[in-house]
Amino acid sequence: MNPSFIPRHIEHGIWASFWRGGTSKGVFIHEHTLPFTWNNHTEYKDRLGTLLAEILGSPDPYGRQLNGLGGGISSLSKAVVYRPAPDHDTEADVEYTFVQIGIADGKLDISGNCGNLTSVVGPLALNQGLVRTLPQIGPQPRQTEQVAVRLRNLNTSKIIRAVITAKPSDHTPTTWVFEPRGTYAIDGVSGTASKVLLQFTNPGGAKTGKTLPTGNVVDSVKTSSDAINASLVDVTNPGIFIDGRDVGWVTSATPAELNSNTGLMARLNQIRRRGTEMMGLDPNDAAVPKIVLVYPPASDDVDITCQALSMETAHKAVPGTLALNLAASCKIPGTIPYQLARQRRKEESTVVIGHPSGKADVGATIKNSVVESVELGRTARCLMEGFVPYEPASLEH
Numbered sequence: 001m002n003p004s005f006i007p008r009h010i011e012h013g014i015w016a017s018f019w020r021g022g023t024s025k026g027v028f029i030h031e032h033t034l035p036f037t038w039n040n041h042t043e044y045k046d047r048l049g050t051l052l053a054e055i056l057g058s059p060d061p062y063g064r065q066l067n068g069l070g071g072g073i074s075s076l077s078k079a080v081v082y083r084p085a086p087d088h089d090t091e092a093d094v095e096y097t098f099v100q101i102g103i104a105d106g107k108l109d110i111s112g113n114c115g116n117l118t119s120v121v122g123p124l125a126l127n128q129g130l131v132r133t134l135p136q137i138g139p140q141p142r143q144t145e146q147v148a149v150r151l152r153n154l155n156t157s158k159i160i161r162a163v164i165t166a167k168p169s170d171h172t173p174t175t176w177v178f179e180p181r182g183t184y185a186i187d188g189v190s191g192t193a194s195k196v197l198l199q200f201t202n203p204g205g206a207k208t209g210k211t212l213p214t215g216n217v218v219d220s221v222k223t224s225s226d227a228i229n230a231s232l233v234d235v236t237n238p239g240i241f242i243d244g245r246d247v248g249w250v251t252s253a254t255p256a257e258l259n260s261n262t263g264l265m266a267r268l269n270q271i272r273r274r275g276t277e278m279m280g281l282d283p284n285d286a287a288v289p290k291i292v293l294v295y296p297p298a299s300d301d302v303d304i305t306c307q308a309l310s311m312e313t314a315h316k317a318v319p320g321t322l323a324l325n326l327a328a329s330c331k332i333p334g335t336i337p338y339q340l341a342r343q344r345r346k347e348e349s350t351v352v353i354g355h356p357s358g359k360a361d362v363g364a365t366i367k368n369s370v371v372e373s374v375e376l377g378r379t380a381r382c383l384m385e386g387f388v389p390y391e392p393a394s395l396e397h
Contacts, residue, residue, distance in 0.1 A: 006387055013387030016055070017124060018069060022116030022378040023188040023317040023357070026078035027055055027069055027388070028124055034081070036395045047395050049108030052079045052101055055388050059106035069388070070103065074311035075319075077101045080117050084130050085152060091159055092152035093132050094125040100287040100311065111281070112207065112237040112288030113155045115320020119196040119378035122149035122162030123178035127382075134176050137168050144179055156206035156237070163197040180381050187358025188317040193379035200324060203236045204371040207288065211235060211371055213279040217334035221278065223270040230271065231335040232279050235328040235371050237288050237321035240275040241336050244293030244307060251298045251305050255314035255356050258307065269312055286311050290322055296340045302354035303342040304330055318355040324374040327351040327362035332369070 006013045014035055017028040036051070038044040053059065056077055057068020070077040082096040089095075098117060100109040125131055131149050147166040152159055167179040182194030204211035213234055221230045221240075231241040244251070247264060259265065272291040273283035281289065291309050298305040308315040308322050318326075329337040330351050341351065353360045363375040 010387050010389050012392050013389050014051075014055075016386070016388045017382060018384045019117075019120040019124070019380060019382050020189070021118070021120035021380045022186065022320050024075040024078055024114065024116035025071065025383070026080055026114075026117045026120070027052070028080045028082065028120060030128075031081050031083040035390065035392065045108060045110070048081065048099070049101070049106070050394050051390060052099055052108065053106035054390055054394055055079070056101050058101050058103055060103060063103055065103060070101065072103060073316075074100070074103070074313055075116070075315070075317075077103050078114060078117055080114075080121065082121060082124065089152070092150045094121060094130045094149070095152045095154055096121050097154045102286065102311070107286075109285055109287040110155055111285035113153045113158070113321055115198065115236065115322075115324060115376060116378060118151065118153065118160055118198055118320065119162070120380045121151050122164045122196060123180070123380050123382075125149050125151075126164065126166060126176060126178050129175075131176075134166070137174055137176065143168065145176070147176065158203060158206055158236070159201060161199040161201070163199065165194040178380075182379075184377065184379055186377065186379055187355075187360065189379060193381060196378045196380050197375060198320070198378060199373060199375045200236050201373050202371075203324065203328070203374050205234050206236050207238050207281060208234045208279055211328075211332070213238070217332060217338075218336060219275075219278060221271050221275050223267070223274055225267075228271060229336065230275055231329060231337065232275055232289075233325055233329045233332070233335065234279065234289075235325040236374060237290070237319075237325060238276075238279055238281065239322055239325040239329070240272055240289050240291045241294050241326070241329060242271065242291065243336055243340065244295050247293070249293055249307070251295045251307070253307075255307070255316050258314040265312065268309060272309075290319065292322060292326065294326070294337050294340055297342050298354050302352045302359050304337060304340055304351065305354040307356065315356070317357040318353060318360060320376055320378065323353055323355075323360050323362050324364070324376055326353055327364040328366065328371045328374055331364055331366045332371075
């Protein structure tokens, strides 16, 4: 369908794609199709937040987002706005901004990146002809190629390389498109698909400018009632890592059980807010940093175990950028993850992270105390493309 053609029963609509990326889902919108103009970044954020909150179904006091495309949990209340990289940019094919929308309050948060939805940007860019350099399509009828798409994340000003599988289009055989089918599986998602390999180079200091924002591998984080040791680490996204045993929580507990423990959740939020301030960030930005409870490996097939929190809710798996951060932290001597991780993995490139839905294999390369790169395998699937209705009056200020 031509994106310029809006069905007559939709009075006002915007062309969007709806994808699963990793263990998240989100709405993807080309910046050039946004139905508003702006004079400055503040105006852009205000109008974008209003539009995306409406599309996802927030604010919603019932917490279900039934009036939109969101799913009532943080991993399903997400969006990405993307655009071609400028012609003078020799490092990237496409630029994108990740947006987290508060479920209850509809608040826009663009303070950090999302590793799961990053896995969609490469396939989407390929499908829409935004990749500048591609191999020639050969004569084989079902030839596939591994293609690298260069992404610039505008939340963190970092470059990510997405290696994806491409195939000739069934409709236009001289054009490459994303091949979603494959044999790769990730825990937390049913079935198999083609692998999307995300490679983050020089990922340290994504928001703060330093891998260790305070200069310490362990800090004492003081709250109104006590103090707790934490490692404050910024790799791909900032994270606050604490030993879960220090707050009396066990690895066998479920995310639902943690969510129902309101006293502990309030304490963890206090720790997160204070740790955020210590990192030089705004504690009112709920999306980053996230707090993670870490433990020694709970089984022989993992190297460390974690329970992550996102938007003040226990995560059912692990956010992609947090998995990358945790893998790097396991290799930084002295950090709490380093102290708890299986010894043999500290010298190897891959860290196997246990989480509530299974495990994730994450690569991390550190030389001379510098995080050179981290990488994570994800999968992605387009769920729909079409017009999303919106109310233009809501964008008028």
